[in-house]
Amino acid sequence: MSVLQSSSPNGLSKKLRFSPQRVVLRALLLGASLLVVPGDLIAQVDGQAVYDQWCAGCHGEDGAGAGPAANTMLPRPRDFTLALYQVRTTSSGELPTDADILKVINEGMPGTAMPGWEEVLTEAERLALVDYLKTFSRFFQGDPPTPLDFGRATSGGEDAIARGEEVYQSVECWRCHGQEGRGDGESAPTLNDDTGFPIFAADLTENWRFNGGGEVEEIYRVLRTGLDGTPMATFSDIVDAGVITNEDLWSLAHYVRSLSPEEEPSVEEVVTAQLLTDTPLPQTVEDVVWEEAERFYVPLSGQIVVQPRWFNPRVDAVWVQAVHDGQELALLVSWGDPSESPDTLWTDFGGQVVTTMGSDDEGAATGSGTADQLVVQFPQQLSEGQERPYFLQGDTRNPTYTWTWQSDIAGAFESIARGMGTAARQPDSEQHVRATAQHADGQWKVLFVRPLDTGSAEDLALTAGQAVPMAFQAWDGDNGESGSQGAVSTWYFLVLGQPTPVAVYVAPPVALALTLLFGLLVVRQAQVGSGMWREPDATARAKRAAKRKQLAGMGVGVIWLGMAFGSYQNSRAGWEAGHADLGFWWAIIGGLLAIAGLGALIGTWIHTRTSK
Amino acid sequence: MIERFSGLRNTVLLVSVFVIAGCGGGDGGGGDAGAADAAPAESPVDAATAGNVSGMVTFSGTAPMMAEINMGSEATCASKHSTTPTEEGFVGGENGGLANVFVYVKEGLESLSFPTPTAAVVLNQDGCVYRPHVLGAQVGQDITLRNSDGLLHNINASPTENRGFNVSQPVNMDTNRSFPVAEVMVPVRCDVHGWMMSYIGVLDHPYFAVSDSDGSVSLDGLPPGDYVIEAWHEQLGTMTSNVTVTTGGTAEISFEFTEAMAGSPVPMGEPIDLLHPDGHQAVDY
Ligand SMILES: [Cu+2]
Numbered sequence: 001m002s003v004l005q006s007s008s009p010n011g012l013s014k015k016l017r018f019s020p021q022r023v024v025l026r027a028l029l030l031g032a033s034l035l036v037v038p039g040d041l042i043a044q045v046d047g048q049a050v051y052d053q054w055c056a057g058c059h060g061e062d063g064a065g066a067g068p069a070a071n072t073m074l075p076r077p078r079d080f081t082l083a084l085y086q087v088r089t090t091s092s093g094e095l096p097t098d099a100d101i102l103k104v105i106n107e108g109m110p111g112t113a114m115p116g117w118e119e120v121l122t123e124a125e126r127l128a129l130v131d132y133l134k135t136f137s138r139f140f141q142g143d144p145p146t147p148l149d150f151g152r153a154t155s156g157g158e159d160a161i162a163r164g165e166e167v168y169q170s171v172e173c174w175r176c177h178g179q180e181g182r183g184d185g186e187s188a189p190t191l192n193d194d195t196g197f198p199i200f201a202a203d204l205t206e207n208w209r210f211n212g213g214g215e216v217e218e219i220y221r222v223l224r225t226g227l228d229g230t231p232m233a234t235f236s237d238i239v240d241a242g243v244i245t246n247e248d249l250w251s252l253a254h255y256v257r258s259l260s261p262e263e264e265p266s267v268e269e270v271v272t273a274q275l276l277t278d279t280p281l282p283q284t285v286e287d288v289v290w291e292e293a294e295r296f297y298v299p300l301s302g303q304i305v306v307q308p309r310w311f312n313p314r315v316d317a318v319w320v321q322a323v324h325d326g327q328e329l330a331l332l333v334s335w336g337d338p339s340e341s342p343d344t345l346w347t348d349f350g351g352q353v354v355t356t357m358g359s360d361d362e363g364a365a366t367g368s369g370t371a372d373q374l375v376v377q378f379p380q381q382l383s384e385g386q387e388r389p390y391f392l393q394g395d396t397r398n399p400t401y402t403w404t405w406q407s408d409i410a411g412a413f414e415s416i417a418r419g420m421g422t423a424a425r426q427p428d429s430e431q432h433v434r435a436t437a438q439h440a441d442g443q444w445k446v447l448f449v450r451p452l453d454t455g456s457a458e459d460l461a462l463t464a465g466q467a468v469p470m471a472f473q474a475w476d477g478d479n480g481e482s483g484s485q486g487a488v489s490t491w492y493f494l495v496l497g498q499p500t501p502v503a504v505y506v507a508p509p510v511a512l513a514l515t516l517l518f519g520l521l522v523v524r525q526a527q528v529g530s531g532m533w534r535e536p537d538a539t540a541r542a543k544r545a546a547k548r549k550q551l552a553g554m555g556v557g558v559i560w561l562g563m564a565f566g567s568y569q570n571s572r573a574g575w576e577a578g579h580a581d582l583g584f585w586w587a588i589i590g591g592l593l594a595i596a597g598l599g600a601l602i603g604t605w606i607h608t609r610t611s612k
Numbered sequence: 613m614i615e616r617f618s619g620l621r622n623t624v625l626l627v628s629v630f631v632i633a634g635c636g637g638g639d640g641g642g643g644d645a646g647a648a649d650a651a652p653a654e655s656p657v658d659a660a661t662a663g664n665v666s667g668m669v670t671f672s673g674t675a676p677m678m679a680e681i682n683m684g685s686e687a688t689c690a691s692k693h694s695t696t697p698t699e700e701g702f703v704g705g706e707n708g709g710l711a712n713v714f715v716y717v718k719e720g721l722e723s724l725s726f727p728t729p730t731a732a733v734v735l736n737q738d739g740c741v742y743r744p745h746v747l748g749a750q751v752g753q754d755i756t757l758r759n760s761d762g763l764l765h766n767i768n769a770s771p772t773e774n775r776g777f778n779v780s781q782p783v784n785m786d787t788n789r790s791f792p793v794a795e796v797m798v799p800v801r802c803d804v805h806g807w808m809m810s811y812i813g814v815l816d817h818p819y820f821a822v823s824d825s826d827g828s829v830s831l832d833g834l835p836p837g838d839y840v841i842e843a844w845h846e847q848l849g850t851m852t853s854n855v856t857v858t859t860g861g862t863a864e865i866s867f868e869f870t871e872a873m874a875g876s877p878v879p880m881g882e883p884i885d886l887l888h889p890d891g892h893q894a895v896d897y
Contacts, residue, residue: 093777171782172764190806194770226778231803233766233778237787
């Protein structure tokens with residue numbers, strides 16, 4: 001029982017949380033492993049050997065967080081000699097429990113370079129690691145820490161979220177995390193961790209990147225314990241002092257959770273631009289069309305192929321929405337960025353980032369303060385077989401055609417690039433892309449509009465129904481990013497929704513009528529065969545009739561199946577053109593036709609067998 | 613450990629009071645013994661023979677310019693300052709005096725032990741600056757972290773010998789913390805206001821002081837004997853001085869920091885000895 005209390009809810013992975021039986025089972029297993037394994041298995045596992053093999057590359061053999069790979073990481077790997085652990089179930093300043101350390105080893109630290117090791121190392125190895133990590137600091141020689149009692153989560157819901165928003169305001173979370181939670185608060189540019197490295201206030205709209213976990217119980221735990229070694233302080237004292245209630249703190253956790261999507265966004269390979277038929281194409285980032293248009297999540301990572309490389313990209317993802325009206329495409333790209341670079345409030349921060357990253361690459365940035373930038377990249381020409389240019393702005397053989405937006409110039413421009421950093425701006429007479437941008441509450445929204453066909457052979461023409469490769473690159477100037485030092489995505493596809501063919505509307509009644517007609521014909525034929533046209537020889541007559549029936553039955557079956565296939569095609573066309581209702585009804589018709597067709601074939605076959 | 617469980621500690625205290633009271637009710641002798649155990653030991657110093665250390669901390673050379681603090685949107689704090697506040701890494705005083713120097717007995721008291729004061733020292737956040745900027749406390753003594761600004765501060769202490777803490781204070785309130793191990797100095801910062809810095813010297817005896825705005829400083833009530841006195845400045849490093857305190861006498865000290873000392877290493881706690889993790893000893897400042 002004590003194991004269950006001390007390990008729940010934070011020691012459990014999120015997928016198990018909702019199953020009480022599994023929670024109990026897991027707690028028992030965890031308890032058993034903690035109680036039984038150490039004496040038994042750990043003796044056979046050399047924690048130091050595991051550490052030296054898997055951990056020392058980043059954390060250093062001496063545990064001080066300065067392994068050979070540490071220079072490319074921000075936040076830096078944990079310095080175990082300080083015994084400062086962010087993810088704990090204990091008070092601010094207390095040591096973590098063994099289960100706390102194990103949780104981070106198992107699950108990793110989202111949003112950092114620390115992966116989870118649950119699938120890589122055996123349980124005995126991971127437990128031996130916990131013991132070994134503790135040898136790096138004498139602080140662990142004292143009494144083991146006592147985990148806090150977090151109680152149970154309150155029920156949440158709209159009222160809790162509303163109350164949580166009030167608490168967010170009154171305890172002033174916005175000072176670092178910003179009014180909308182995107183890590184753009186006024187204190188954000190001056191934040192350092194305990195070892196003096198610059199550190200970002202978490203973007204609370206991306207809970208899958210929270211250190212210590214993004215679910216309500218985990219957020220509450222961080223509010224209670226703080227994240228030691230970072231500016232994130234404990235809020236336990238204000239509950240103890242009666243400034244807010246414990247329920248208020250839970251409400252705050254519910255509110256923070258509500259700032260992120262219900263599920264971590266999935267990555268779709270195809271970005272669909274819906275065809276607008278009765279709405280004008282949006283010309284601003286605030287157009288109501290964007291409230292309805294589907295959002296596609298495109299993760300980005302640091303450009304670490306071409307020198308100078310960049311290991312600390314600020315923009316971890318962009319959200320893409322697209323619509324068109326048959327004449328022009330409107331593409332809205334949104335992403336979190338705390339500042340409108342260059343912003344003098346952030347210049348020092350970016351300078352610190354650049355210094356911390358300490359790149360030896362030739363041409364690496366030496367300071368910050370350039371503009372923010374976004375590049376949307378397409379192949380210059382579509383090749384047969386969907387061969388795509390090199391994802392880093394193509395090469396000489398296979399160039400890319402790009403739209404570039406920068407925060408320090410109005411609009412956007414088109415270029416042709418033959419490799420990272422080689423983009424050559426097209427002449428002014430050949431510029432066709434327009435852009436408007438807005439920065440608010442730590443978020444950029446940039447809207448690109450371009451004719452589907454610019455009439456220029458240099459520009460990729462967009463055709464409805466055709467899948468066009470598309471990729472994104474983003475730079476945060478105030479994070480010291482420029483040139484090849486930025487964030488990049490892989491290739492995605494942009495597909496423009498097609499106008500719904502007239503056939504989609506006309507065909508269903510026609511098909512129904514035809515089906516009915518065929519049915520009638522078959523019945524009539526059968527009646528003709530059995531009575532109206534008499535064969536002198538009764539046996540021959542019966543044979544002939546049976547043969548005719550058989551042929552008619554099979555014919556009808558095949559025709560109906562063919563029509564079912566046609567319906568399926570129509571259904572797909574309907575869905576893809578964004579007419580879900582038509583797609584649905586065609587699917588129903590197709591299904592019925594398929595059943596009828598199969599029924600006719602099987603019925604005929606059975607009838608033929610039995611009559612023999 | 614550091615007192616983070618003030619509630620728990622109070623409960624324990626309360627329980628022990630009840631236990632003692634209960635004992636007292638049943639058996640007067642037992643109760644008295646318990647009370648005697650719980651009471652702090654008397655000061656080991658004979659006031660009749662004690663002497664003092666007194667003197668000046670000065671600075672010679674060109675005083676570094678301290679940047680003005682841009683309190684920007686923090687109107688509440690800005691309005692508390694009659695002149696534009698500046699950063700406090702170097703505060704010079706009258707006649708070459710140097711303020712905010714932590715002066716303390718580093719050696720010479722090893723054979724004595726001192727009771728923990730019951731009164732707390734206060735680290736006040738007032739006008740988005742720490743008052744005082746440099747503070748001394750005894751081991752185990754409550755340090756009251758006070759928010760007088762009514763807006764969010766966090767008190768982020770990063771000691772080396774002790775465990776740290778990082779406490780949010782979004783309203784006017786007091787929070788108590790203490791350090792169980794002597795350490796000179798514990799840096800304290802506010803992450804909300806990047807300019808807010810403070811240093812706490814934690815000692816296992818009461819002989820410490822912070823130089824005032826004209827650089828004067830004194831350590832009173834020291835038992836006669838030989839001492840090493842250290843002066844610590846956050847930008848200029850440390851200086852030490854040997855003094856002899858005679859019965860009832862006042863030993864003069866003088867610390868002259870110079871411009872050339874700018875950039876000297878500034879000790880901040882003691883490094884943790886990785887090679888001898890077992891060898892951690894009671895701090896012998
Ligand atoms: Cu503050």
